[in-house]
Amino acid sequence: MGDPQMRLIVSCEIVEKPLDGNRDTEAVAAHLTACGRMLKSRFDRSQNFSDITEALSAQKRALELTPLGHFLLPGRLSDLGNSLTTRFQSTGDLLDITDAIATHEKAVKLTLYRDSPLLNNLSIALTLRFRHTGDLWDISMAIVVLELARDITPEGHPTLPSILSNLGRAFRTHFDKTWDSSVLAKCISAFQKAIELTPEDDEGMPGLLVELGTAFRCRFEQDGNLSDSNEAIELQNKALELTPAGHADLPSRLDAVGTALRTRFQLTGERLFIDFAISNHRKALMLTPWNDPCFSCRLLNLGISFKCRFELTKSPSDIDNAISAHANAVELSPKDPLLFGMFGSLANALMCRFEHTGSASDLAAAEAAYQRAADLIPDGHRYQLALHRSIANASYIRFNKSGDSRDLERCISQYESAVNCRIGSPLLKLMTAAKWARLLRRHYPNSPQILSAFDMALGFVALIAGLDKTVERRYSWLQTEPGIAMEAAAAACSLDRPDKALEFLEQGRCLVWGQLSNLRTPLDELRRIDSSLAYRIADISKQLENKGSSRVGHHISMSFSERIALEDEAQSHVKLSQEREKLLQTARAIPGFEDFLKPSPSSDLLRHLPDSGPIVVVNVDESRCDAIALLTGLDEPLHIPLPNFTLDKAKKYRADLKMLLRSGRFHAREEEASTVLGSEAAARPIRPVNRARRDGDVVHGVLRGLWNDVVKPILDTLCFSQIHPSSTAAYPRIWWCPTGAMSFLPIHAAGVYRGSKTDSILDYAVSSYTPTVAAITDRVKKHRTIEKSVSGLFMTSQPNAQGMTSIPGTTLEVQLIHSLAIEHGARVVKLEGVDLTPEDCLKYMESFSSVHLACHASQDAADPLESRFLLHTGSLDLATILQSNLGKNADLAFLSACQTSTGEEKLSDEAVHLAAGMLAAGYRRVVATMWAIGDQPAQEVATSFYEYLWSHGEENRDGGFDGTVSAYALHHAVQQLRHRLDNSESSLLTWVPYVHFGY
Structure with a gap:
């Protein structure tokens, strides 16, 4: 009886006898409260069930003796709630945890929600019930309670790190259920702030580092951002460094490091990461007793890592080790709640070995394991999507072996189920939907399900590249399934649905460009x-x-x-x-605004077409090539199959041009060219044209092929080839909207330029380009409702830029245009060289409706917003231009620089060039170049272009010009240059690069 705790508990039993009327009620209640706490504490150590039962009895009696309004009532309610929570953890009786939550709620209400420890206790009870029932409401309420506790806890309070770490765990638990990336971001933030407030030598620091590292790993698995992987590995390693040998948590921390390293390997394929992962998993397993509940999970992780390495090395020992580890994990965990995951991993490993050896027994065992996993996995679990994918892959492998259509049907059904899972990474869903659509297209080419599958895939494209990410990250993600929109459009054309093809292309192409445009949409x-x-x-x-x-x-x-x-x-x-x-x-929800800022359906696009000519979308895919023409007066898009053109031809034409341009065998404005058709090329000195070279017909061959197989069939269908206008002003317009590899080809110059029967697009129509159909139809709507604003021309020549060769011809070019402007009484400002800073340039662009930039330009394929114009005193990047207030005044931008509409091969459908960027910034029309241009031709084209503008279009009293005729002006200027030259390859390379974008 010498133990003070024992004496208190025994005295508690004495107090439970009938009370002496003279005994002080509050003293008895206090005594019972202390007894209850001691009994609970003893239960925590001994797990003697009678202790927790007696603790609850004492605490309930103490509450009976505590009057309403007593200042100790909230604490005693909380004590009772804690004991009920403890008993629930032993028995799993839902009544206990429900009573615990109700008791904690009474306590926090009595303190007007101003007591952090009581709020924390309530959150623990809610979290425990969530883990037992899976009811999302419980964990959501736990988060609300913890956020309230955080908000009322002052900075510097010793309980704040604990509250923040509990909040991080609650967010992580919520994320595990929902796979909601915004919740995971909050989880990371809470753990980061908890770590910042925790002393580095605190014993809880390594555990916090592990939990934060795990959160970063989860986000890396979801988003693939390497910086998240770096953070995860760094944090897990730091936690390991702070863990002494022999520490109880050392095995779990070794396992966490291994998992972080494996996840990195799965994305990058770097051998070093998987080797270190296996080493850490092995160490963790060696330090874990075989009867430890964590032993099977660590076996599972080791097995997964062995399987990953096998996929790289094809070493039989790796896959045998993987299967052995998975099989042992299953055998050791017959009642483990994660048993479905163990069966699924075992099946994946067996399938890997089957694909390598062809063993029928492995295939049968894998299918049996998949079935066990499917039977055990809870509905709505976040791994359900991956399991459906794995079963689908196995079914397709069996179909290829057996030819049994039932295997194929099961495969397709499993892919559909995976895509429709409530929880899952949008990236994984995109890849799954794409597989589903492709299988349907291959095996059931007439199935209407094909369009549904592609519809879903393109919806996931929009999700992975959403507005919650930086532009750079969006462009990175869009490389995951390149060409999916063109593939979908080709499938729609095969099903005779050009309207759906058009919608697919509008939804899945130029996504970032469209988002920028969408953000700037007037809301009148x-x-x-x-x-x-x-x-x-x-x-x-x-x-x-x-x-x-x-x-x-x-x-x-x-x-x-x-x-x-x-x-x-x-x-x-x-x-x-x-x-x-x-x-x-x-x-x-407002009547009439049901489609507000949604992608336009085909019918809406057809309502707002320009009167002066059609928009023609040219789609190229591995399976087929098609044109879709939109004309005023037609209720449906006009489908024009192009059976003689292929994706291989488009790629070959582009490769031929690329090789020719990289050879430097043409006169360029710059003495060195560094970027050609979207690829970084080594700077090469310009060499004279060697007309004797065998590839001297490259340009002629490309333009002739585009004419015969693409442009002429389109013109014939549109009846344009029957029209021979007498002057440029009488030509109809065509807006070309090319996709994929077509985006890099000079459709506007297609034609036959040698022989007795020359013919080209220039003889029938004035060509412009547009990134999307909506870019033109939106301009048509605005043009019909607002007046044109003409406020003059701002010009600059920048013959010098740091690190670049001099281009003195720009000075003369701008002087010639300036003289023309003065002659026509136009409002014009000309600033050159050191007289113009990037900041001043932007101010003038805001003040003038038109701008002429004669300078160097730089395209950044990795981060298109870093593409820039290089001035003598600095650079003006696209991001800065986009953030400026150009407003409705921006009309025409003439980019007299090299390769301002080049684009990037990996992002062929995202219009990642300066011309499209200037359109996104607000300019209605842009003149740009596809490749390097020469000084003398640049001067001729520019002066002829502006002469045409000032002599045509609507009259302006202030000497301004009508930008709506800019496409005609460029057509006229290029024709003038073309007719002055011969039809040699070097001559074609001189005028072909000039292009017009926009309305």
Whole structure:
């Protein structure tokens, strides 16, 4: 009886006898409270069930003796709630945890939700019930409670790190259920702040580092951002360094490092990562007793890593080790809640060996394991999508072996189920939907399901490249399934659905370009209905535009506080995106605004076509090539099959041009060319044209092939080839909207330029390009409702830029145009060289409707917003131009620089060039170049272009020009140059690069 705790418990039993009327009630209640705490504490150590039962009895009696309003009542309620929670953890009786939550709720209500420890206790109970029932409401409420506890806890309070770490765990639990990336971002932020407030020598620090590292790994698995993987590995390794030998948590931390390394290998394929992963998993397993509950999970991780390495090395020992580890994990865990995952991993390993050896027994065992996994996995589990994919892959392998259509049908059914899973990474769903669509197309080419599958795939494209990410990240993700929109359009054309093909292309191409345009859409109609809503949408859109282009990237030298700030900035970005989406839903609930800022359906595009000519989309895919023409007066898109053209031809033409241009066998404005058709080329000195070379017909061959197989069939169908206009002004217009590899080919110059029967597109129509159909139809709508604004021309020549060769011809070019402007009484400003800073250039662009830039330009394929114009005193990048307030005044941009409409091969359908960027910035029309241009031709084209503008179009009292005739002006100027030259290859290379974009 010498133990004070024992004496207190025994005295508690004495107090439970009938009370003496003279005994002080509060003293008894206090005594019972202390007894209850001691009994619970003893239960925590001994697990003697009678202790927790007696603790609950004492605490309930103490509450009976505590009057309502007593200042100790909330604490005693919380004590009872904690004991009920403890008993629930032993028995799993839902009544206990439900009573615990109700008791904790009473306690926090009595403190008016102002007591952090009580709120924390309530959150623990809610989280435990969620883990037992899976009811999302419980974990959501736990998060609300913990956020409240965090908000009322002052900075510097010792409980704040604990509250933040609990909040991080709650967010992680919620994420495991929902796979919601915004929740995972909050999880990371909470753990980061908990670590920042925790002393480095605190015993809990390694555990926090592990949990934060795991959260970063999860995000890396979801988004593939290497900086997240770097963070995960760095944090897990640091936790390992802080863990002494013999520590109980050392095996789990070794296992966590191994998992982080394996995840990195699965994306990058770097051998070093998987070797180190296996080494860490093995060490973890060696330190884990075989009867430890974690032993089977660590076996599972080792097996997965062996399988990953086998996929790289094809070493039989690796796959045998993987299967052995998985089989042992299954055998050791007959009742493990993650048994479905173990069966699934075992099946994956068996399938791997089957594909390598062809063993029928492996295939049969794999299918049996998949079936066990499917039987055991809870509905709605986040691994359900991966399991459906794995079963689909196995079924298709069996189909290829057996030819049994039932195997194929099962495969397709499993892919469909995977795509329709409630939870799963949008990236994985995109890849799955693409597989589903392709299988249907291959085996059931007439199935209407094909269009549904592609519809879903393109919806996931929009999700993985959403407004919550930076523009750079969006472009990175769009390389995951390149060409999916063209593939979908080709399938639609095969099914005689050109309307659907058009919608696919509008939805899945130029996504980032369309987002920028969408963010800048005038809200005049909505403003007339709800000005407040329109203002909020416009304000958030502007903030999103800025955040998408301005966020600082992660780098290894960042301090921890800088990393927290970066994560906070990312969260702010996500919140803005979510808020904008909610506002758009509000707007779409207004009658007449149901499709507000949604991709335009085919029928809507057809209502707003230009009167002066058709828009022609040219789609090229491995399976077929088609044109889709949109003409005023037609209710449906006009489908024009192009059976003689192929994707291989398009690629060959591009490769031929690329090789020719890289050879430097033409006179360029710059003495060196560094970027040609979207690929970095070594700088080469210009050499004279060698007319004797066998490839001297490259350009002629490309233009002739485009004419015979693409352009002439289109003109014939449109009856354009029967028209021979007498002057440029009488020509009809054609807006070309090429896709994929076609985006790099000079469709506007297609023709036969040698022989007795020369013929070309230039003889029938004036060509312009557009990134999307909507880019033109939107301009048509605006042109019909607003007046043109003419406020003059701003010009600059920049013959010198740091690190670049001099281009003195730009000075004469601008002087010639300036003289023309003065002659016509135009408002014009000319600034050159050191007289113009990038900041001043932007101000003049805001003040003048038209700009002529004669300078060097640089295209950044990795981050298109970093593409820039190089001035003598600095550079003006596209991101800065996009953030400026060019407004409705921006009309015409003439980019007299090399390769301003070149594009990037990996992002062929994202219009990642300066010309498209200037359109996105607000300019209605842009003159640009596809490759390097010469000084003398540049001067001739520019002066002839402006002479035409000032002598045609609507009269302007202030000497301005009508930008709507700019396409005709460029056509006229190029024709003037063309007719002055011969039809040699070097002559074609001189005038062909000039292109017109926009309305």
